[in-house]
Amino acid sequence: MGYKAGLVLFLVSLINYDVCAKELRNTAIDKTLLEEVIDAEECDRQINVIKSNSMLLFQFLDAGARVPKGILTGNMVDLGNYHQCLGINLQLEQMHIQGKYCSILVPFSQNIALPLPSSLPFDPSALRIDEETAVQIDEFNMRRKKMRVLSGDFDDFEDDLRSTHPLAHAVFRLGVCVPKPCTTEQAMTSLIFNATEIGFRYTESYCRLLGDKPFVPANVVAITIFACLGFLTLVSTSYDVFYRFVFKKDVKQQSVLCRSFSVYTNGKILSTFSSNPGNLKCLDGIRTLAMVWVVIGHCFQTEPFIANPIDSNVWMISGKALWITIAPMTVDTFFTLGGILLVYTTAAKMKQGTFLRSLHWFYLNRFMRVTPLLAVAVLLQATYYNTVVDGPHWVQVSEWTDRCRNNWWSTIFHVQNIVNPRSMCVPHSWYVAIDFQVYVLSPIILYWVFSGKKHLAWTALLAGLLSVIVASTIFVFHIEVAAGTLVPSRFEEMWDYLALYYFNTLTRASPFFVGLLFGYVLHLYRKEKMQLPWFIAIFFWLCAVGVVAGIVYFTYCIKQFEWDNQVWDNIMNSFMRPAYAVALSWMIIACVHGYAGPINWLLSLDMWRMPARLTYGIYVFHFGLMTSLNAAMLTPFYFSVPRVVFKFLAHMTLAILVSYFFTLLVDTPVSVLFKLLMDAAAKKNKPATKDNNPELNKENAKIEDVKRDLNKVDANHVNDIDNESVPVSSGVQEEPNVVRIADTGVHTDDSVPETK
Structure with missing residues (x-):
């Protein structure tokens, strides 16, 4: 009878594993993989190697974002180089260095404190900018969300009356390239500048890794x-x-x-x-x-x-x-x-x-x-x-x-x-x-x-x-x-x-x-x-x-x-x-x-x-x-x-x-x-x-x-x-x-x- 009990236990464990795996992996993007690769110690090691290798450092910086071109025509987006970032894949000093692409949202309104005698607050509402241009930027952002809603995508829609100066709500969407085990905060602080120290505010929207699309049962069904x-x-x-x-x-x-x-x-x-x-x-x-x-x-x-x-x-x-x-x-x-x-x-x-x-x-x-x-x-x-x-x-x-x-x-x-x-x-x-x-x-x-x-x-x-x-x-x-x-x-x-x-x-x-x-x-x-x-x-x-x-x-x-x-x-x-x-x-x-x-x-x-x-x-x-x-x-x-x-x-x-x-x-x-x-x-x-x-x-x-x-x-x-x-x-x-x-x-x- 022992083998029967063992068989039952095995089947129960298998079913439980399958259910859990389905909950964790049956998504288009494997978010658990993004969480599993985060390792602060490994990140520090890789960043030290990257800093000592100017060409490798340049690859990460080059694949990241710049200031968007055409801001006065409403462009608030620079996506960086997505495939170049994910293409970084090197074996150096007994460590596997890979690129991770992240999209961050940077508010146009910042209060940056540079290491100078006084801080440099940046208030977009105080800018002498064409009001019509600012309003049109804001209108476009709302219209784009509305058009996406028309297609059944409600996740981006916000009930935002925008009663203040339009540029106060303007947000840059930028793409950055960081090492795989790093968070955007740790990587940017170590490779570029200390964002927290100078008061640079941003929000991480999402990150992508090479191979982060899992093979799920739906793929088996489709292939069959x-x-x-x-x-x-x-x-x-x-x-x-x-x-x-x-x-x-x-x-x-x-x-x-x-x-x-x-x-x-x-x-x-x-x-x-x-x-x-x-x-x-x-x-x-x-x-x-x-x-x-x-x-x-x-x-x-x-x-x-x-x-x-x-x-x-x-x-x-x-x-x-x-x-x-x-x-x-x-x-x-x-x-x-x-x-x-x-x-x-x-x-x-x-x-x-x-x-x-x-x-x-x-x-x-x-x-x-x-x-x-x-x-x-x-x-x-x-x-x-x-x-x-x-x-x-x-x-x-x-x-x-x-x-x-x-x-x-x-x-x-x-x-x-x-x-x-x-x-x-x-x-x-x-x-x-x-x-x-x-x-x-x-x-x-x-x-x-x-x-x-x-x-x-x-x-x-x-x-x-x-x-x-x-x-x-x-x-x-x-x-x-x-x-x-x-x-x-x-x-x-x-x-x-x-x-x-x-x-x-x-x-x-x-x-x-x-x-x-x-x-x-x-x-x-x-x-x-x-x-x-x-x-x-x-x-x-x-x-x-x-x-x-x-x-x-x-x-x-x-x-x-x-x-x-x-x-x-x-x-x-x-x-x-x-x-x-x-x-x-x-x-x-x-x-x-x-x-x-x-x-x-x-x-x-x-x-x-x-x-x-x-x-x-x-x-x-x-x-x-x-x-x-x-x-x-x-x-x-x-x-x-x-x-x-x-x-x-x-x-x-x-x-x-x-x-x-x-x-x-x-x-x-x-x-x-x-x-x-x-x-x-x-x-x-x-x-x-x-x-x-x-x-x-x-x-x-x-x-x-x-x-x-x-x-x-x-x-x-x-x-x-x-x-x-x-x-x-x-x-x-x-x-x-x-x-x-x-x-x-x-x-x-x-x-x-x-x-x-």
């Missing part, structure tokens, strides 16, 4: 999953290619399951387009342009350090930047498209009874369409993004990595905007969560739309829209927050705006319900052209342009420092987004029914079809790629619009490539497998012999048809996602969506036969 995907892709592609080109067998007899991960077949599916009657071709252009708008907006938002922040701040609050500052409205574009496509692609195919009996497929299909790529993004954020590159300001990426390792489940199940809005993994995916939530609620409306009775459908659609608008209006007038993401006069209220309004399902749902209503209008006129007098069409266009112009003008007004009108803030928060959705819906109707002229021609060009098919993937992946590359930046970025646009082209290209890669390897195969699952379920539920009741047989056949339609329909609705900039709801019409789902039987290409 991606290795399995690679193996399945290799085997499936080999089977497909040999079957087609070596053995030259009949493709119609090929196993759909075995070729489900084939790069050849899935690539052909992604690049094949057909024109089916009833397609809303203009949606491809809308989705693509909206996604471009989102990505370029994030390019302006995610620069961690700017060398000329005053120039950036002046441009951002000017009228020239309106095309960027109104970019958050793009999200409402995708909400609207999602609602339109949901009704337009289902109303002609479903009845109340069959819809209710297939409701579980309705939800499961949607979940399987939006989750795979999002799950890949979560896995990348939790592992790969943290290891592929590195830089002096990696703390933001490491925080998001930790959030994904702890809160991945709330992202996968689309509830993170509710359960942990301040600790979101994949921060921009709050939109996906809201889109999925309104999709879950949509059957309350769709049930009456599928009744086939127009008066019931209109009643349900109008009641749903009015209920959301009324409820959100009451809530908005109760919370009384700002009316935008860039309101200089109300910087301190940014968290309230984001938590209570921007990430709130109730306040963001109205465009989706507007889309449901206009999707029903498009459904009613599916087979005939809407006849409108020319003056009515012109009137609708003027109204749509007026709504957009009003939103642009209001956005400009709230960017002014003197803006203070809570009533108008409440009105715009309540009605701006549904009004925008109505204007967008009219443009879509005008394009479909011939009242848009060159606008429809532009939006319906074939060049939009491929990027539109990838928009969901672009949206999901672009932000993580962008922030990781920006965090690896070694020097502050000099702001100019052309330079940001150039970076946008690089980020957009990379996002398209990554989106295509994972759509090919993950999204399309999952669609094929889920289609096979639905077909298998249909066969299992199908009776072995026909019932003598013809009505019952007819009803069973309808249910099975609905299951197949749900797969096609949801693909349409989700492609709207895949084509979005922020989104899960951007819609795609039947053809592109159907093409995305392999082997749905809708293809005209014989090489992609219907699933048997």
